[in-house]
Amino acid sequence: MKLFVTGACGYKGTVLVPKLLEHGHEVVAFDIQWFGNHLLAHPKLTVVKGDIRNIDEVDLEGVDAIIHLSSVANDPCGDLDPKLTWEISCLATMQLADRAKRVGVKQFIYASSGSVYGISDALQVTEELELFPLSEYNKTKMCGERIVLSYAEDMAVQIVRPATVCGYSPRMRLDVSVNMLTMQALEARRITVFGGAQTRPNIHIDDITDLYVFLLHNPQHTGVYNAGFENLSIREIADMVCEIADAEIVVTPSNDPRSYRVNSDKLLSTGFRPKKTVRDAIEELSGLYAQGVLKNDPTFHNLTWMQQEVV
Template identity: 70%
Template sequence: MRILVTGACGYKGSVLIPKLLRDGYSVDALDIQWFGNFLPEHENLNVIHHDVRDTAAINLAGIDAIIHLASVANDPCGDLDPKLTWEVSALATMQLADRAAREGIKHFIYASSGSVYGVKDEDQVTEDLTLEPISEYNKTKMVSERVLLSYADQMTVQIVRPATVCGLSPRMRLDVAVNMLTMQALLNGEITVFGGKQARPNIHIDDITDLYLFLLANPQHTGVYNAGFENITILDIAEQIKNSIETNIVVTPSNDPRSYRINSDRLLATGFTPKKTVQDAIDEITAAFHSGKLTNEDRWYNLKWMQQEVLK
C-alpha cells in the first residue's frame, strides 16, 4: 500500500514516517522543507522536495491513501502572511482533495486542529459544537474540513482535530506549550507563564501519530474526531514540570483569550487507546537534553525560523 504524506518533514511527519515504514507501507513524503529534512533513508521512502501549493505537479499515480499534514502551523505563523497561509492551508487542501477524488483515491486523512472551536465556555467540547475560529490558522482548518467532508460520498474522509502536541521529534518544536516550558526550565531554571489559567488539551506525539496509523487501518471510522486526552491549564503544566525539574515559575499577565477543553469520547469509542502522557513528554525531553540529543535551536521555533529564513 502506497501512502502520500504531505508536510512529511514536519514535527508530526518526522515521527509518523518511520512508523509507516516499520509497518510495511511505501511512502511518498512531500514537503517544501522550510525547516529541513530529518527523515531516515529507506528503500520504501521517496522524499519529494515540493511546494504543496503546486498541486497539479504532485504525482498521485499508484497512491492508495493521503495523509495531509501540510499547513502553515500555529496561530502566530498563520498571521505572519495571511495570503500564504490561505494558499498553503486551505487552497492547496481544496485542490488536493479535488484531484484525489477525480483520480480515484479512496482514503483521505486530514490533520485539522482542536483550535477550530475558538473560545468555549463548555466543560466538554465535543465534535458537535459550533466552530468559531479566531485566527487565520484555524479559519483555514475549518474551511478545509468543510471542503473535505463534501467529498465523503466519493472517498473515505477522516478528519482529526488534535490537541496541542507534545514530546520529542527529529524535527523538534519548542514553541508548543509543554515542550517550550520544559526547555525553559532546563535552560534557565525558570518558567514564564503568561496568564496561566487558559486551559489546553494535550496529546503526546506518539499518540497522534499512532492515531493516523489506526485510522489508515480502520477506514470504517469516518468523519471528525477530537484527539486530546489531558485538559490542563498552562499553570498546571508548569507545576508538573517543576515537580520534575528544579525551577521557578513566574506568572505574568496575558491577553491570550484562547481557552478550550476537548472531549475525545467519540475517538475512544472506536477502540483507539492513547499510551503516553504530558509527563512522558517532560521526561523524554529532559533525558534528551541531558544526553545532548536535544539542543535549543532557532529552527525548532516556527515563528522565529519563518521570520529569519522563509519570509526574509
C-alpha cells in the same frame, strides 16, 4: 499501501513516517522543507521537496491513501502572512482533494486542529459544537475540513482535530506549550507563564501519530474526531515541568484568550487508546536534553524561523 504524506518533514510527520514504514507501507513524503529534512533513508521511502500550492508538482499515481499534515502551523505563523496561510492551508487542500478524487485515491486523512473551537466554556467540547475559529490558522483549518468533507462520497474521509501536541521529534518544535516550558526550565531553571489559567487539551506525539496509523488501518471510522486526552491549565503544566526539571515559575499577564477543553469520547469509541501522557513527554524531553540529543535549534521555533527565512 502506497501513501502520500504532506508535511512529512514536519514535527508530526518526522515521527509518523517511520511508523508507516515499519508497517510495510510505501511512503511518498512531500514537504517544502522550510525547516529541513530529518527523515532517515529507507528503501520504501521517497522524499519529494515540493510546494503543495503547486498541484502540478503532486504525483498521486498509484496512491491508495493521503495523510494531509501540511499547513502553516500555529496562530502566530498563520497571522504572519494571511495570504500565504490561506493558499497553503485551504486552497492547496481543495486542489489536493480534487486531484485525489480524480485519480481514485480511496482514503483521505486530514489533520485539522482542536483550536477551531476558539474560546469555549463548555464542560464537554464535542465534535457537534459550533466552531468559532479566531485566527487565520483556525479559520483555514475549518475551511479545509469542510472542503475535505465534501468529498466524503468519493473516498473515506477522516478528520482529526488534535489537541496541542507535546513530546520529542527529530524535527522538534519548541514553540508549543509543554515543549517550550520544558526547554525553558532545562536551560534557565526558570520558566515564564503568561496568564496560566488558560486550559488547553494535550496529546503526546506518539499518540497522535499512532492515531493516524490507526485511522489508516481502519477506514470504516469516518468523520471528525477530537484527539486530546489531558485538559490542563498552563499553570498545571508549568508546575509539572518544575517538579521534573527543578525550576521556578514567573507569572506574567497574558493577552491570549484561547481556553478550551475537548472531549474525545467519540474517538475512544473506535477502540483507539492513548498510551502516553504530558508527564511522559516532559520526562522524555528532560532525559534527551541530559544526553545531548535535544538542543535548542533555531529551526525548532516556527515563527522566528519563518520571519527570517520564509516571509
